[in-house]
Amino acid sequence: MTDSNPTIDATAYWTTAKEQGELRSEKIQAPGRGEALVRALYSGISKGTEMVVHHAAVPPRVASEMRAPHQEGEFPGPVKFGYLSVGIVEAGPEEWKGQRVFCLNPHQDRYVVPVDSLTRIPDNVPSRRAVLTGTVETAINALWEAGPRLGDRVAVVGAGLVGGMVAKLLRSFPLERLQLVDLDPAKQGLANALGVDFVHPDEAAADCDIVFHCSASQQGLERSLQLAGDEGDIIEMSWYANRDVTVPLGEDFHARRLSIRASQVGVVARARRHRRTNADRLDLAASLLADPVFDAFLTGSSSFAELPAVVKELASGRRDALCHVIEYPTDSSNRT
Structure with missing residues (x-):
């Protein structure tokens, strides 16, 4: 008997309590109609906002307004938070398969999102630099x-x-x-x-x-x-x-x-609200990243396994960064 609702193994970073975080394994549902499975290549730590979450400093009055688009959990925690993810589409609509994409998704090695949450990365923009799309x-x-x-x-x-x-x-x-x-x-x-x-x-x-x-x-x-x-x-x-x-x-x-x-x-x-959508704004941001000067903002990198320690180092001031890049285990041929 085949499983009509298969699941996929994934690992994500969670802020579990004030100034505490860990990588957690989870099961995610295979993509349905209009959805895509993305395998992460890189994610970026948005130091200002993510340190606020790490320190459990999100004011309750604006907690709903400050939710990230694909956040899970609630402030102050446990909460899965983040919004600078770059990956490659492994499954979903045929026209999306194999596409390099940016997504406002937390730090997670594989995730399923609606395809309208994805921004295609132009061919002349390296994947690592593309984590800056959300900041641009x-x-x-x-x-x-x-x-x-x-x-x-x-x-x-x-x-x-x-x-x-x-x-x-x-x-x-x-x-x-x-x-x-x-x-x-x-x-x-x-x-x-x-x-x-x-x-x-x-x-x-x-x-x-x-x-x-x-x-x-x-x-x-x-x-x-x-x-x-x-x-x-x-x-x-x-x-x-x-x-x-x-x-x-x-x-x-x-x-x-x-x-x-x-x-x-x-x-x-x-x-511009009546003439531009959020998707238009993201497409523009991604296109601007063809300029290599943006690499000046990428000031360090670590493996996904190191992420909990890196967050603590950034929060304590032991590590300084503009945008610190997290690298996910993957076939190096896809790291363009």
Whole structure:
């Protein structure tokens, strides 16, 4: 008698409790109609958000809004979380078989998802670099939100993964001035690789039309308010999770009629929402990754088996990274 509902062995990373995580074996159902089985090649650790989950710091009030698309479990845990996965389709609709794809899926070696959750990776984009698709998507959304114009003066405060990505995309805009601002002088190397001017916060030029704040710090937001010109815009990309932030609204914000706008990738920015879908945004992000300069954001790699230890090292500060890549056991011929 044949099994009409076969299962497939899989292994996934779970945050089991505050600052604890492990790899768990599980059984997944074979793909049904309109679904695909994906074998992971690489996944990326989105350090900011995933460390919030690791520290059990997701505020209950916004827990439902902060769910990842294919998350299992609930915050604070046990929860399977993550959203930067690249793999190859092993089973599913014929036109998808063998395709390299990006998916907003947690760290898992094999998974089944609807095919409309998949983004095809262009032939000129290496699989390892493609883990950045979700972060490029975040940066695209922020630029759609801000709408930079010809001759603008722009600052990006915070030279982490998201801030650096925003600066990289802005480099191609016809701006009068673009500065990447950070306290850490070591971020000069990233700025050099991106071809962007790097400055310490004390030396950043003021009178900006737009300031993108990406430092996730109170001090960074304060400095962003100071750098914006009269009636300028601060695009707030940081997620503070359960931390309280005090902002001096009685100074620059009120006197100079500034605006602070949140940019969050869960929905397409309002300026493009009626003409672009999430899938359109992901396709655009994947296509932009043909530029090899994006490799500057890939700052280390480890095997899937090492993932629980790597997360702890990132959380404690013993390991630094922009995007740390996780490699899955597979036939090396598929690692293009």
